[in-house]
């Protein structure tokens with residue numbers, strides 16, 4: 483079972499970026515936690531981050547070609563990127579959308595996700611734990627599809 487964890491713009495700044503909203507955990511710490519959980523789940527995990535929309539599209543296509551599931555925090559591109567949505571639907575990847583913050587409790591423009599309709603489910607509002615919860619949920623989903 484393979485899962486690619488894909489991170490969008492500004493998530494490289496986690497830990498010092500608006501800690502009141504996103505917490506003090508760094509992306510490197512989140513990566514370590516995901517790796518540890520993946521080992522327990524027997525999942526081969528790839529963890530990537532980019533600030534560039536087209537590169538995020540490339541990452542989704544690569545996951546599709548590798549036959550991997552996608553756990554994605556698309557950050558601000560969640561709310562704006564038709565290209566990313568088309569990459570998810572076009573690559574036929576099983577994707578789970580995640581966010582650290584509860585986007586529904588924030589500004590109106592964060593209430594809309596262009597990718598949610600092409601994802602299997604969404605986890606948001608649990609801080610760094612959203613990654614772990616999303617990983618468990620995606621592994622569960624992919625396992626169900628295998629058997």
Ligand code: DQA
Nearest residue numbers: 555556557558581582583592
């Ligand atoms: C975010 C929420 C987005 O609205 C925002 O643009 C981000 C981070 C989150 O994880 O809470 O960059 O995806």
